[in-house]
Structure formats: structure tokens, C-alpha cells
Amino acid sequence: MPASVSDPYDLAVIGAGSAGLAGAVTAAELGLSVALMDASPQTGGQFYRHPARALGAARPEALHHDWRAFAQLRRRLAESDVNHLAGHHVWAVTKEDGGPWAVHAGTGADGTTERSVRVRARTVLLATGAYERQLPFPGWTLPGVVGAGGAQAMLKSGLVLPGKRVVVAGSGPLLLAVASSLATAGAQVPAVIEASGYLGYARHPRALAANPRKLLEAAAHGAALLRHRVRLRTHSAVTEVHGTDRVEAVTVTRLDRDWRPVRGTGRRIECDALAVGHGLAPQIELATTLGCATRPVADGTSALALDDLQETSVRGLWAAGETGGVGGAQLARAEGELAGLAAAARLYGHPVHQGRVRELQRRRDRMRAFAEAMALSHAPAAGWAGWLTDDTDVCRCEEVTAKSIREAVTGLGARDARTVKLLTRAGMGWCQGRMCGAAVACLAAREAAVEPPGERRPFAVPVPLSALASLDSRDEPTGMRPDAYPEL
Numbered sequence: 001m002p003a004s005v006s007d008p009y010d011l012a013v014i015g016a017g018s019a020g021l022a023g024a025v026t027a028a029e030l031g032l033s034v035a036l037m038d039a040s041p042q043t044g045g046q047f048y049r050h051p052a053r054a055l056g057a058a059r060p061e062a063l064h065h066d067w068r069a070f071a072q073l074r075r076r077l078a079e080s081d082v083n084h085l086a087g088h089h090v091w092a093v094t095k096e097d098g099g100p101w102a103v104h105a106g107t108g109a110d111g112t113t114e115r116s117v118r119v120r121a122r123t124v125l126l127a128t129g130a131y132e133r134q135l136p137f138p139g140w141t142l143p144g145v146v147g148a149g150g151a152q153a154m155l156k157s158g159l160v161l162p163g164k165r166v167v168v169a170g171s172g173p174l175l176l177a178v179a180s181s182l183a184t185a186g187a188q189v190p191a192v193i194e195a196s197g198y199l200g201y202a203r204h205p206r207a208l209a210a211n212p213r214k215l216l217e218a219a220a221h222g223a224a225l226l227r228h229r230v231r232l233r234t235h236s237a238v239t240e241v242h243g244t245d246r247v248e249a250v251t252v253t254r255l256d257r258d259w260r261p262v263r264g265t266g267r268r269i270e271c272d273a274l275a276v277g278h279g280l281a282p283q284i285e286l287a288t289t290l291g292c293a294t295r296p297v298a299d300g301t302s303a304l305a306l307d308d309l310q311e312t313s314v315r316g317l318w319a320a321g322e323t324g325g326v327g328g329a330q331l332a333r334a335e336g337e338l339a340g341l342a343a344a345a346r347l348y349g350h351p352v353h354q355g356r357v358r359e360l361q362r363r364r365d366r367m368r369a370f371a372e373a374m375a376l377s378h379a380p381a382a383g384w385a386g387w388l389t390d391d392t393d394v395c396r397c398e399e400v401t402a403k404s405i406r407e408a409v410t411g412l413g414a415r416d417a418r419t420v421k422l423l424t425r426a427g428m429g430w431c432q433g434r435m436c437g438a439a440v441a442c443l444a445a446r447e448a449a450v451e452p453p454g455e456r457r458p459f460a461v462p463v464p465l466s467a468l469a470s471l472d473s474r475d476e477p478t479g480m481r482p483d484a485y486p487e488l
Helices: 018-029 067-079 150-157 172-182 199-203 205-209 214-227 285-289 331-350 354-377 382-387 401-408 419-424 438-444 466-467
Strands: 009-014 034-038 083-084 088-095 101-109 116-126 130-132 145-147 165-172 191-194 231-234 236-242 248-254 267-270 275-276 280-282 292-295 302-304 316-318 393-395
Touching: 009 018, 009 101, 009 331, 018 034, 018 116, 018 401, 018 466, 034 088, 034 101, 034 116, 067 331, 088 285, 101 393, 116 331, 130 150, 145 150, 150 165, 150 172, 150 214, 150 275, 165 172, 165 236, 165 248, 172 191, 172 214, 172 275, 199 205, 199 354, 205 354, 236 275, 236 382, 275 438, 280 302, 316 331, 331 354, 382 438, 393 438, 401 419, 401 438, 419 438
Parallel strands: 009 034, 009 116, 034 083, 116 316, 145 275, 165 191, 165 275, 191 231
Antiparallel strands: 088 101, 101 116, 130 280, 236 248, 248 267, 292 302
């Protein structure tokens, strides 16, 4: 904790997943005062979601890989002086003139309390993770269609299944984990539908050889699918969902190498739920709003550009985990620890064991190479748009159809997601384009290279007007009363 309520923290960590936990406890153990902020009431992030104690789960670790690593981080957190601020939904980070950073957050279960909280800190570590990328298809708005990661979250945190008979579809290694978890928990999983394949990994033998643990994880998931008789279909996609009040069946169609549906190959699979996702996109809105540089990822997303010690292009602002590119919990832990060491060295000149830093950097680089291979192997190809009918909703929030977007492109000259948004309202709804942004950008590009949708937003999460109105002139981002939030 800071020496007094008027002093800023040494480090504010945003996100209590693997990266945030590793960064927070590392910095605290080196003597820094640390605030760990997260929207969830529990630590662990999306990867280590676990049920509340009230549900009485006997073995919450049963649905997780490498639970021991998380348990160790959680123990170190409990033994540290880190101030864990749960239920804090960070909506902006600003820099005070000549002073520290200010982290603004709404509080409560959904962040809609009437007053906003501000935490000041000399440095900030962004460990905000990623969100699922979705590509639309006819029927994807029917009840019973859930995100692949969402299905896993339901199981891990609520101990509930999205349905009794669940098809898992999309692209990326997350599908195998989701399918094996659902099958192990008692769901019937008739098939895993992968739009790409797994032979693409063979083009990166060095990355595979340097990460044998990933191969073991894949083998474990594969064994679970075989044990539960789950069929794996590659180079295929769910191109339509059938049902009236909820999912009753899906059509699975073979894809060519550009993800175009192959005529005459559609097959119907009966099910009552569909778990679908086409990879993950780094959640970088807080950083890009501050002007942090980004880099393109092979799967069409954007990630933060970071230096060897995890610092962004903005001095005093570090990032770790999926913000630098999706790579998994093990990579996130290494990057979080590295960022914590770097922040401590910057603030107080702590002597840092160079051997440990080099070890973490080698581990990070090895796992980053695998992450790049993964992104290349599962990158969506442009032909997926061929399964969209004119009346398919692309933007669910504003109910903007594929026909409306195509007319904006062909008839009105739109060439990017922003122009399409201005002409059709696609991306102006509650999710602010997180669900439809990738699809709109692809449709706008037509045959040209896809430009990732812009991630610069004034608010990273929805903020009630009452919370903004509660900020008086003394609470402007350029200054703050020392006693504004004495509880922090």
C-alpha cells in the first residue's frame, strides 16, 4: 500500500489473470506498492475461471490445465501486500499533467454504480487479455448459439452446460479444449468442426520442437475426444443454424483452401447448442487510446508492439499476456513476471538478477514463436463471406444485414470498417464492434488486404452517465483531490 492515501501506488495492474497476477506479485515482492484491478470478483482471468465457493465444487481444478501454477500465484498474492480491487471495471487510463497515471473504473458486479473510482499510480501494467472473434453465418443469433470460450466459461464458473448435444465449431486450438471439457462434463459432442487444419503447424518445426508442452496438451485433448467418440472434421464450417425458438440443428459444409463453401457438401447435424469461435483478439483499447503502437498479427488481429522488457511505446506503460498477441497462460505468466521486474527496476533501480531476466526472455521468445505459428495456421481466409446470405445479421446490436454492408461497399464506396459504420451503424451498438468488427472489416475490404478495425475508443467499457456526472472540476483527468477516494 502507498505510505498515505495521498500518495499514488507504484504500480497499477489492470487484469487479474495469469499475466496480471504474475506481474503484481513479482513487483510487490520487490517492495512496490501495487493495486490489482479486475472486473471479476475472483482472480484467474478467463483461463482460470472457477466456480464461486457457494456452488460447492469439490474439485474446481478438474477442468483446468496447470492449475498448480495458478494456485501458486494465488498463494503469493494472499501473502503479499497487493491491494486486490475486485469488481473494478476500468473504462479509461489517463496521464495527469506532470504527475502519475490515473486509472478510472466503475465498480460493482456490472460496473454501473453511480460514482466512478480513480486509482493513481506511477506506472501501469495492462494485462487485459483477449475476447473471442466471431464470424457471422445464417442463424447465429438463435438462442443456443454461444461463443466457444463462453461455453467453457459457463462450465468452469457456473458448472452448467450450454446444451445436452453441443457442436463445437470455428477455428483455433481453443476448440479442442472446449470440446474435451464439455464431453468430460457429460455433454454429447457429435463433432468438432475446424475451418482450418492442423498440418499448417508442420511448416514451423522449430517452434514445435521448442514447445513440446503444447504438443502434450494437444495429445491430451485428442485422447479425450477419442475416448468420448467425438468426430473431428477439418476444413469445414457451420454455414447455417436451424431452429425456431432455439438451435435444433446445424449445416456443416466443406471449405476450400480460401474458406469458400464447396457446393453440395452440406451435411445436417442434429444438436441443441452450438459453441463457436474463430480465435481470439487482443483487448487493447486502453492502450491504443493512449497512443500505444501496435503490430499486425498473422491472423488479422492487432496486438501491442512491446520492447524486450514488455514496455509499450508509451513510457511507464507495460503490457503482458494476450495484449501482445494470443499465446496462452504459460506465456502470460512469463511476460507478467518480466514486466513486474522491469517496473521495479525503472522506479527504484532495484538490482534485477540478469540471469532471471534472460531466462524469462528466452521462454517468452520461444512461446511467442509458437503463438505466431498458431496464428498463421488458423487465420481466417476471405472466402468465409460466401456463406452469408443477404438477410444474415452481421451487426447483432444494430441488426445490420450483410446486404446493407455490401450495398455500402459497392454502391456508396465504403472501403473500411469505419466508413461502413458511418453509413450503416454497424458497430455502434452495445458491444462497440467487438462482435462484428472483424466481419465488417473483411466485407469492406472485398478482395483487398483487410485493415483491422480501429480499437481507439474513449471508453473501454460502458460507463453510466451518472458516473461521469459525478466527476466535478476537481476530478478532471489532469488533477485530483488527494482525499477524493480515501478508501484506496
